[in-house]
Amino acid sequence: MANNNDNTPQKEELVSVKAEQDATASPSESSNKTQQKKASGNGLLWFVVFVLFVLILGMGGAGYWYYMQQQSASKSAAAAQESAISQINTIERERAEISTSLERVTETNEKLESMVAELKAQNEMLTLQSESTLEQIKNMEGRRPADWLIAEADYLVRMAGRKLWLEYDVRTAILLLVNADKRLKSLADPSVLPVRASLAEDIQTLQQLNQVSQSSVALALTGMIAQIDKLPLDTFEKPVDVNAQDNALSESTDDWQENLGKVWRSLVDDFLTVKSLEGPIEPVMTLEAQFLVKEQLRLQLMHAQTAALQGDAGLYNQSLQYAQTLLIEKFDIDASQVSGFVNALQNLLETDVSRPIPSELVSQKPLERLLDSRVKQVFGQGASAL
Structure with missing residues (x-):
């Protein structure tokens, strides 16, 4: 650094010397020198321009190469x-x-x-149920086996209801209720007395119903239907002889002449009789008409039979009354068979076949509650099948 500072005054002196020499030189020389300086300056300028152009080309190539490298890198990065x-x-x-x-x-x-x-x-x-079942089995030893009679009584009451409502069999229903009461009576348990009171009420209600056997009435009508074909029909009505003479003898002696004439006419009439009859004559019934009349009678009796089995008193009486009208109008009422048939129909008409059957039994629900409390709680759901 010290050497550079020391050489600086010397360079300044050299420059000043050259300037003085240039000032003392001739004008031609100065012009030549000026042209040389311009030529050297132009060359230097072209050299600088060339160097700049090369630098620009190098920078452009470097930029293009860098751009291509960046595009390749960006494509690679994108991929x-x-x-x-x-x-x-x-x-x-x-x-x-x-x-x-x-x-x-x-x-x-x-x-x-x-x-x-x-x-x-x-x-x-299941474990709890098994334990409970085992506990119930242990406790069953202290239970009375007669409690099963409650289930039997309940079954009998159910059967009585079926007989009553499905078959209209009141007598069998009463017998079943009586047997159910006997089952409860054999328990000798005061707790079943309310149920027995309900059973007694049901039995009394059924006993107060009409005791006429509907099946007996139906069987009687069946027997009458079988006799219809044997009943004689009223097929002809003989008109009254208005000109018939009275041949009865008088008891008076004054009428001896009339009596003699009557005796004579009766003797003659035994050999030959000629009479003139006047009045409407009804024709004989055809076979088709006879068949229809008997079928109508049979149909009415069958209707009465069905009504008797169903306890329909209105239809029963209506059918028998129509059948009785047919007998009087179309059959020979003077015949003993027809008159007996009419009397039998009249007896059936006087028979009451109505039977107001109750819709439910009073003892059924109390007995079910008793069964739940005495049997089903002990044996679980096994007693539900009873």
Whole structure:
């Protein structure tokens, strides 16, 4: 650094010397020198321009190379980014599938845990039921086996209801109720007295019903239907002889002449009789008409039979009255068979076939409650089949 500072005054002196020499030189020389300086300055300028152009070309090439490198790098980066995105999407799908599988496995696990819990609860319940059953079996030794008679009484009451409402058999229903009361009576238990009172009420109600056997009435009508074909029909009505003479003899002696004429006419009439009859003559019934009349009578009796079995007193009486009208109008009422038939119909008309059957039995519900408290609580659901 010290040497450079020392040489600086010397250079300044040299420059000043050259300037003085140039000032003392001739004008031609100065012009030549000026042209030389211009030529050297132009060359230097062209050299600088060339160097700048080369530098610009180098910088452009370097820039283009750098641009191409950047484009290649960006393409590679884009391809790498797309590949990374594809891999990420693939990983996301796999993760979603794995998550779904995990959820399914979790749900299955939860279901299995729920099933296991239910099975445990059922196992505990069965254990409790078995323990309760064992306890009931132990306690059954102190129970009275006669409690089964309550179930028998309930069965008999149910059968009485079926006989009453399905078959209209009042007598059998009464017998079944009486047997049910006997079962409860054999228990010798005061707690069943209210049920026995209900049974007695049902028995009394049924006994107050009409005791006429509907089946007996139906059988009687069946026998009458079988006799219809044997009944004679009134097929001809003989007109009255208005010109008929009275041949009765008078008891007075003054009428001896009339009596003699009457005796003579009666003797003559035994050999030959000629009479003149006047009046409407009804024709004989055809076979079709006779068949229809008998079928009408048979149909009415069958209607009465059905009504008797159903306890329909209105239809029963109506059918018998129409049948009685047919007998009087179409059959020979003077015949003993027809008159007996009419009398039998009149007897059936006087028979009351109505039977107001009660809609329910009073003893059924109390007996069911007694059965629940005395039998079903001990033996569980096994007694529900009774």
